[in-house]
Amino acid sequence: MPNTPPPDSPTPSPDAARLSADMPTGVAPRNEYTVDELARVSDTTVRNVRAYQDRGLLAPPEKRGRVGVYDDTHVSRLKLINHLLARGYTLANIQDLIKAVDEGHDLRSILGLETAIGGRWSREHPRKYSLIELLQMFGDKATPAALAKAVDLGLLERDGLSFVSGSPTALAAGATLAREGIALADLLDAVGTARPHFSAVAKALVDLVVRQLDRYDPDALPPPADVPALVDAIWRVRPLAMVLVESEMNRALEEASGDYLGDRVAAIMAKKLGESAGNPPGNPTAGPKKPPKQ
Template identity: 85%
Template structure:
């Protein structure tokens, strides 16, 4: 039997953002396939089997949204767990018939939808050369593909984050070697993955109030979904705040060390105490 915790109280620090009022990402069928790591053919097949709702028609174009993203992620996850499409179809039919499985699948969009509103963008090799100049060497492009920053699409490349790509191009034009920039991404990624895991745990911990093998009661789902939508943007604020703090500390330490080195050269001798003692004293000094 599921636990029956008290209703989730509304937060006084953040406005209530019901799922229906949350801005949604929109995708063409190609973009949908790309962001969910599947194929257009699979998307069509899942629609034909009733596993995926058809897109909204705007003229001759089908428009998908985050509900399709979360459903495809669920299908992909269940397939990797060994379930067949027939099993998953039975599950979806049970949901459509109003069984309690709706309680967990009703959280699909709140938990599984994309956190970014960026749309993937395709670039020709010429466009990348215009952005990065001669720094867009074959080895650099290959490393960017290995890191998932770019995806090959025939003779073109697709970026899942055009903003990040533009930022990298600007940094390269400012003289930062592209190889060093890509190395920094590779070094930082495991740390970002750890931070993301911790923050996703915060979001989905709302489900820990129930038994691991039990579903939330249907009556609890609206408040649960509402709470998750409130926590998501707050988690992003926390990431930005902590990143700003870390950058300020790292750049301040570097500036202080650089100035100290100049003073040592000018004075002809180092200040009293070892480097470790000076660092410890700096950390012990009260902040103003």
């Protein structure tokens, strides 16, 4: 019976057809590709194929005479590389991951560990805003200087004539504060002042999460059998860290607002009491005269 390729396989070139005919009998049929065909079915370029081979990311082809023969294992590897590049990995990162896979790690477990440690902590989705929308939210406070400062702080990101916010909730909160009369420049200054402190808190909490890896060699991945349980442990720690942040932030806000507003109310009360006791307006902090000690 002739060895017919599956219906979804690419039309073989003359070289590939000749190479397939040269296959020994008794070997399971497989899709075979020249380098041009491999690049086409893998949505990449011949130049990339060569570069990945040079870096050891892609196994060299089987040589049959002067022609290199690739198969579906090369297609799978190239699709994996494309997927990882789209997720933001560098070629050096991918090289480490592929080395780990070759050493017996399950790639899904490795990616799960990476997501557990480095994935987004917020469930918010970025949202694009036109300049008109920002003006509607912030009014005339959305000056070019304020927008430029928000971009510098990473609160907004330019996208052509529009802006993207990574946290629409925070942007809406800022708009509400601005409508309540808080100057946008002062609000942005407060964010800039507070950010180093938040960064220090975040580092401490991330250290708690990553410390789950301290029992392993810092330059190596955990043993494959340990990775799933480790991923589960890290996912359990993450929400607890967020609870700790919220609790401590609430405590700090209560202390700060209590101290500050308490002092402010005391000053107002002292002024009112002073006025009612007949003290001149120029001396608002003077209260009623204390009775002489007996």
